[in-house]
Amino acid sequence: MKFGTKAIHAGLEPDPTTGAIMTPIYQTSTYVQASPGDHKGYEYSRTQNPTRHALEKNFAALENAKHGLAFASGLAATDALMKTLKPGDEVISTNDLYGGTYRLFTKVFEGYGLKFHFVDMTDLSNVSSLINEKTKVVWAETPTNPMMSIIDIRGLADLLKGKDILLAVDNTFSSPYLQNPIDHGADVVMHSVTKYLAGHSDVVMGALMLNDDQLQERLAFLQNASGAVPGPQDSFLVLRGIKTLHLRMQRHSENGREVAQYLRGHEKVDKVYWPGFEDHPNFEIAKKQMRDFGGMISFTMKDDSVDYAVKILERFKLFSLAESLGGVESLSGHPASMTHASIPREERLKSGLKDSLIRLSVGVEDIEDLIADLKQAIG
Numbered sequence: 001m002k003f004g005t006k007a008i009h010a011g012l013e014p015d016p017t018t019g020a021i022m023t024p025i026y027q028t029s030t031y032v033q034a035s036p037g038d039h040k041g042y043e044y045s046r047t048q049n050p051t052r053h054a055l056e057k058n059f060a061a062l063e064n065a066k067h068g069l070a071f072a073s074g075l076a077a078t079d080a081l082m083k084t085l086k087p088g089d090e091v092i093s094t095n096d097l098y099g100g101t102y103r104l105f106t107k108v109f110e111g112y113g114l115k116f117h118f119v120d121m122t123d124l125s126n127v128s129s130l131i132n133e134k135t136k137v138v139w140a141e142t143p144t145n146p147m148m149s150i151i152d153i154r155g156l157a158d159l160l161k162g163k164d165i166l167l168a169v170d171n172t173f174s175s176p177y178l179q180n181p182i183d184h185g186a187d188v189v190m191h192s193v194t195k196y197l198a199g200h201s202d203v204v205m206g207a208l209m210l211n212d213d214q215l216q217e218r219l220a221f222l223q224n225a226s227g228a229v230p231g232p233q234d235s236f237l238v239l240r241g242i243k244t245l246h247l248r249m250q251r252h253s254e255n256g257r258e259v260a261q262y263l264r265g266h267e268k269v270d271k272v273y274w275p276g277f278e279d280h281p282n283f284e285i286a287k288k289q290m291r292d293f294g295g296m297i298s299f300t301m302k303d304d305s306v307d308y309a310v311k312i313l314e315r316f317k318l319f320s321l322a323e324s325l326g327g328v329e330s331l332s333g334h335p336a337s338m339t340h341a342s343i344p345r346e347e348r349l350k351s352g353l354k355d356s357l358i359r360l361s362v363g364v365e366d367i368e369d370l371i372a373d374l375k376q377a378i379g
C-alpha cells in the first residue's frame, strides 16, 4: 500500500457491531468479563483500548514498522525509551535538539545514572569517537531545531552496524510522509504526534514505532507500568487527523518552498535555513532521505537585533506567535527568547542561532496571503 492509502486505511476495520466506518471512541475505563479471566482481550483501558489500538496499528504502518505505541505526549514516548536503560548506560545525542528532550535527559535521567553526550551529528566522526561498550542509544533529530541541519540517518546506521546500540530518530519535524528513518536503518522512530501527525493543534500525544519484538514487549510493558497513555478521544482525533496527513504535507511543502524563496529574495533578510535549497550544506543527504522538504523554516535579519525580530513577530497577522508547529495554521516563534532561552547566548551563536532568528511553521493557508503577511511584517 502506498502512503496516502495507508494514512486513510491502515489499522482501521469497520466496527463489528454496527459497521461504522470510523473507529468509535471507546470511552471506557474497563470491560465486563463473563467470569474471571473470560474477556475479549480487553481488561482495563490503561493496558488496552480499541481506539488506541487502531491508532497504534496506523502509526506502525506510516513508518513501515512492525509495531506502534501511543503515549500521552512526545516526551512520554521518549521517557519510555530511556526507561529501557540502566544506570551506567550512555546515550549519544544531537546537540541541536528539542529543548524538552534535553531537559528530560539532563534533569531527569542523569539523576538516575544515565550519561548523555551532546554532539554535532552533521559530522559523524563526533559520534564514532564517543562509542564505547556502555553506549546503548544514539538519539538523532533531523532536520534539527531551529537550524534545519540535516543528519545522515543511513550514515549513522552504518556506523552502528553489528553493535548492540539502538539508533533512535525523533522524526517530528519531517512527519512520516517526508521521511521514514527505519527505511534508512534506524531501530526506533519517535514522534511528537502533537505536531504534524495530529496536525490541527488540538491534541498532545507521542508515539514510538519499531520492528524488534523484544523491545516492543519491554516498551508495551513500560507503557502500561508507567501509565502515560493517551485517552480514546485524543486517539480518535489523531486517527481523523492522519487521514489528511499526505495532503497536508504536500501543501506544507509547497508553501514552505514559496516562503523560503520569498525570504531569500528579501533585501532585509540575512540567512534562510531550509533543507530544500540546493546550496544547503547537506542538501544531497536531505534529498536522499526526505521525500520533500516541509514547512519548517528559520531566517535571520541583516539588522540582527531582538527588537526588530520582536517587531516582526508582533506585526504578523497570520503567522501567530506560539510554541509548537505542524498544525494547519501558520505559526512563528523566536527561539532566542522562547524555546532556546535556556541555552547561553554564546552557545546559541556557535550554532548560528542569532538574536534575530525567527522560526516559521508554514501552514496550509493560501500562499498569496502568507506572502502578504510576511511582506507587511518585515516592512
Ligand SMILES: *Cc1c(COP(=O)(O)O)cnc(C)c1O
Binding pocket: 073, 074, 075, 076, 098, 100, 101, 141, 145, 170, 172, 173, 191, 192, 193, 194, 195, 204, 205, 206
Ligand atoms: C514538540 C516536540 C517534542 C515533544 O513532544 P510533546 O508532544 O510536546 O511532548 C519532541 N521533539 C520535537 C522535535 C518536538 O517538536
